[in-house]
Amino acid sequence: MDRRVFLSGLGLLLVGCVSKTRNVSIGSKNFTEQLVLGELLAQYLGRFSTKPIDKRFYLAGTYICHQALLAGRIDMYVEYTGTALVAILKEPPSSDHAKVFIDVKDFYSRKFGLEVLPSLGFDNTFAMVMRGSDARRLRLKTLSDAAAIGPQLRLGVGYEFIERQDGYKGLVSKYGLKFAEAPRVMDLGLLYRALQNNQVDLVAGSNTDGLIAALDFVVLEDDLHYFPPYDAVPIVRREMLQQHPEIADAMQRLSGRVKAEDMRRLNYAVDGEKKDAALVVKEFLARL
Numbered sequence: 001m002d003r004r005v006f007l008s009g010l011g012l013l014l015v016g017c018v019s020k021t022r023n024v025s026i027g028s029k030n031f032t033e034q035l036v037l038g039e040l041l042a043q044y045l046g047r048f049s050t051k052p053i054d055k056r057f058y059l060a061g062t063y064i065c066h067q068a069l070l071a072g073r074i075d076m077y078v079e080y081t082g083t084a085l086v087a088i089l090k091e092p093p094s095s096d097h098a099k100v101f102i103d104v105k106d107f108y109s110r111k112f113g114l115e116v117l118p119s120l121g122f123d124n125t126f127a128m129v130m131r132g133s134d135a136r137r138l139r140l141k142t143l144s145d146a147a148a149i150g151p152q153l154r155l156g157v158g159y160e161f162i163e164r165q166d167g168y169k170g171l172v173s174k175y176g177l178k179f180a181e182a183p184r185v186m187d188l189g190l191l192y193r194a195l196q197n198n199q200v201d202l203v204a205g206s207n208t209d210g211l212i213a214a215l216d217f218v219v220l221e222d223d224l225h226y227f228p229p230y231d232a233v234p235i236v237r238r239e240m241l242q243q244h245p246e247i248a249d250a251m252q253r254l255s256g257r258v259k260a261e262d263m264r265r266l267n268y269a270v271d272g273e274k275k276d277a278a279l280v281v282k283e284f285l286a287r288l
Contacts (some may be wrong), residue, residue: 024244025054027065027074031188032277033124033208036266037078039281040258041234048250061160062087070112075240080124080230084108084116086165093166093228097123100229108235115238117251119231122208122260126166126227129205131195132216142223146202147175155179156200158188166228167204174226192217208260210268232258257288 024045028038035057042053056074059065062083068074084104085091091107094100105116128143140146146153161167162185171177184200191203192211205212205219207230212219234251241248262284269280 023052023054024049024076024240024247025056025074027059027068027077028057029062029065029077030058030060032210032271033206033263033267034078035277036263036270036281037120037232039277040285041076041078043278043281043285044254045247045250048246049244050246051244069114069235069237072237076234076236078120078232079116079235081119081233082125082166082228082230083164084233084235085228087160090165093170093226095225095228097229097231101231101233104233113238115236115241117234117236118255119233120254120258121232121256122258122263123229123231124206124208124260124263125222125230126161127205127207127209127212127219128171128222129192129195129203129209129212129217129219130201131198132218134201135218135220140220142221143171143175143177143226144223146220147177150177150179153179153201154181154199155183156191156194156203157183157185158191158204159185161204166226171226174224208263208267209271210264210266211271213264214268214272 026038026042026045028034038055038057042055046053056068059068059074062079065074065077065079066088069077081100081104082093085100086093089104089107091103101116101119108114108116128146130140135141138149140149157168162183168183184194186194191205192209192215194200195203195217196215207219211217236251266280266284269275270277
């Protein structure tokens with residue numbers, strides 16, 4: 001039976017059909033790595049599923065994907081453990097990878113009836129990124145170094161980073177950061193362009209961004225260990241796993257096989273070399 005779910009505040013209408021006979025649906029957020037991961041799951045599971053795989057990508061951010069999963073609009077997407085812990089569960093950040101995974105898995109199971117599967121194999125933590133020329137000129141290697149000259153720097157961030165517990169407010173508090181002006185908030189896809197064009201001096205990027213090395217950017221070390229782990233984990237509707245045991249088996253075999261260096265190469269192939277994400281993933285899976 002069809003059911004319609006209106007996600008208030010963001011004006012997104014999700015129409016989901018939840019039945020035992022429907023196709024398996026894979027979702028993603030709206031940035032390059034999530035598109036790549038969505039393609040990865042869809043193509044990989046297409047080898048094993050007895051049903052066609054539907055792709056429902058570019059579902060905006062964390063909250064939209066989570067609500068789409070609860071509504072049955074999608075059956076699976078890749079989330080990051082630190083994001084799930086802080087943004088969805090509203091729990092305090094932790095730097096312990098194993099504990100964060102166990103807590104997230106337990107909470108999601110009890111609170112939402114969702115299954116959190118083992119990590120794909122990489123940690124995509126937040127990364128505070130600068131132009132390499134500036135970092136070398138100013139001799140900046142850590143976020144503590146940056147705090148000393150913070151009033152000279154302009155910060156660029158994505159929309160979620162401003163609001164999240166593990167985002168802007170906690171970061172500036174932890175390091176005593178003060179910037180030249182209020183953070184410039186923009187779409188994630190525009191952050192590195194703004195940095196490259198000297199519109200900002202520091203951005204909140206991601207550890208696996210392929211453009212960092214390609215554009216001679218550098219990541220400042222989080223020397224006070226502010227950011228929690230962000231291990232990439234598939235989150236799945238329990239009903240789908242029960243209806244499709246072949247997918248549960250396939251996901252176990254994929255666990256731990258996608259490394260950070262793999263994601264950097266995949267992300268750069270799409271962002272830097274402008275290759276089609278579906279083709280890039282197809283070539284990767286052929287070698288996996």
